[in-house]
Amino acid sequence: xxxxxxxxxxxxxxxxxxxxxxxxxxxxxxxxxxxxxxxxxxxxxxxxxxxxxxxxxxxxxxxxxxxxxxxxxxxxxxxxxxxxxxxxxxxxxxxxxxxxxxxxxxxxxxxxxxxxxxxxxxxxxxxxxxxxxxxxxxxxxxxx
Numbered sequence: 001x002x003x004x005x006x007x008x009x010x011x012x013x014x015x016x017x018x019x020x021x022x023x024x025x026x027x028x029x030x031x032x033x034x035x036x037x038x039x040x041x042x043x044x045x046x047x048x049x050x051x052x053x054x055x056x057x058x059x060x061x062x063x064x065x066x067x068x069x070x071x072x073x074x075x076x077x078x079x080x081x082x083x084x085x086x087x088x089x090x091x092x093x094x095x096x097x098x099x100x101x102x103x104x105x106x107x108x109x110x111x112x113x114x115x116x117x118x119x120x121x122x123x124x125x126x127x128x129x130x131x132x133x134x135x136x137x138x139x140x141x142x143x144x
Contacts, residue, residue: 009071010048016071017046017060024067025096025120025135034059064098065120065133094143096120096133105131 008019030038036050037059048056060068087101098120105113120133124142127134 008044008046010044010046012048012053012056014053015057017048017056018069018071019046020067020069022067023065023132025065025133026138027064027092027095027120027135029062029064030059030068033062064092064096064118066115066118069117091123091144092120095123095137097123107131 006021008021010017010019031040034051034055037047037056039045039047051059057070060070063069087099087103090098090100092098098118099115100118102116103114103119105115105119107113121131122129122133122137123144124137124140126136126140126142128136
């Protein structure tokens with residue numbers, strides 16, 4: 001199986017956390033923000049019963065790469081999937097540039113990718129997934 005197509009789902013009956021490991025940049029926001037649900041040392045690493053649904057939704061929204069997303073009942077899914085009114089750009093300390101909102105990305109080959117959730121772009125130049133961040137800034141010692 002192509003590891004870039006792996007998708008894992010964890011459901012508590014109200015919402016489903018979707019994890020796409022190929023997008024993960026290992027920023028650790030999930031583990032630091034809600035360790036009772038996200039524990040990298042456990043198998044499976046997501047304990048969907050570890051917190052209330054709204055806490056899980058709020059933490060997943062903080063994922064800088066978009067590797068975590070939410071599916072759920074009509075109300076939760078709408079709240080979690082609506083793009084923000086404005087597109088927000090954040091330069092993470094010693095890490096990627098994160099764009100949260102709708103963007104149209106035209107790549108060097110002319111292909112166009114539409115995104116409507118958080119996307120982490122490489123700033124260090126070391127990523128093997130350019131223009132996306134793959135977490136290489138950590139081992140490269142990027143400061144910025």
